[in-house]
Amino acid sequence: MLKGLLFDLDGVLTNSAKFHLTAWNNLAKELGIHLTDAQLDSLRGISRMDSLNLILKYGGQEDKYSEAEKEKFAAEKNAKFVEQVETMTPKDILPGIPELLADAKKQNLKMVIASASKNAPKILTRLGIMDEFDGIVDPATLHHGKPDPEIYEKAQEIAGLKANEVISFEDAKAGVESIKAAGQFAVGIGDKELLKEADYIVPSTADLKLSEIEKVFEEK
Template sequence: MLKGLIFDLDGVLTNSARFHLGAWNDLAKELGINLTPDQLDSLRGISRMDSLNLILKYGNQEDKYSEEQKEEFAAKKNEKFVEQVGKMTPDDILPGITKLLADAKSQNLKMAIASASKNAPKILTRLNIMDEFDGIVDPATLHRGKPDPEIYEKAQELLGLESNEVISFEDAQAGVEAIKAAGQFAVGIGSKQLLAQADYIVPDTSKLNLKEIETAFNKYEESRES
């Protein structure tokens, strides 16, 4: 029986992913690294330091900088991102999300955030939806980033639920892999090809319909039990 929903943040509830990717792209250029669109896209859903290390790997600069220098780079990127977040308003909530959250509330479903972003509380406050959620996983408590299931397992624990009682939403391949590794039902938002592991896929958030997702979830759980 469905009792809770778990959401990634960037690219799922709001379009702040574009601020992240833009800030990373700017930093990469400063380091003399020209990222391809696919390389830039691969940074979706993963933690700050994992993103930086991946950029350095793409530029064959993995061993060029000390950990202290890497921390400085990550902080510089975050400053640019936070500057953009300060301009966000409820208008930046993605299409279909306001209705989805309202439908979930009307069913008394618990809701949590499973985002690698340390700025999640700030963003949710700017969007005026902070009070909709029962819990937010603190990325500082994590030992491993997506695609490891830890963040989705922690979100589930925050809600006091089992893996067969939640539906989780992601727009990144690493995030969908994390959801499935946690044994949860995955809703993918985006490319069918990239998010092939998801149990239910929509091209964008405007196509999210809680009733239809629940029907797919119930069929999925019935098939698992039989």
């Protein structure tokens, strides 16, 4: 029986993912690394340091910088991202999400954020939906990034539920893999081929209908 919903943040509840990708792309250029669209897209849903290490790998610069230098790069990127976050308003909530959250509230479903972003509380506050959620996974407590299941297992733990009692929402391949590794029902938002491991896929958040997702969830 469905008792809770677990959400990634960037690209699922709001379009802050574009701010992340722009900030990472600008940093990569400063380091003399030119990312392809596919390489940039692969940064979705993974942690800050994992993203930076991947960029350096793409540029053949894995061993060029010390950990202290990497921390400095990550901090610079985050400062630029936060500048963009400060411009966000409730208008930046993606289509279909307000209705989905309202339907979940009517059913008294637990709702938890499973995002690798350390800025999740700030973003949710800017969007005006912080109070809708029962908890947020603290990325500082995580030892492994997506596609490892840890973040979704922690979100499930915060909700106080079992794997077969939750539905989790993601827009990234690594995120869907994380959900499935945690033994949960995955809703993928975006490209059908990229997110093919998900149990239910929609092209955009505007297509999310809780009643329809629940039907498939109950059949599984």
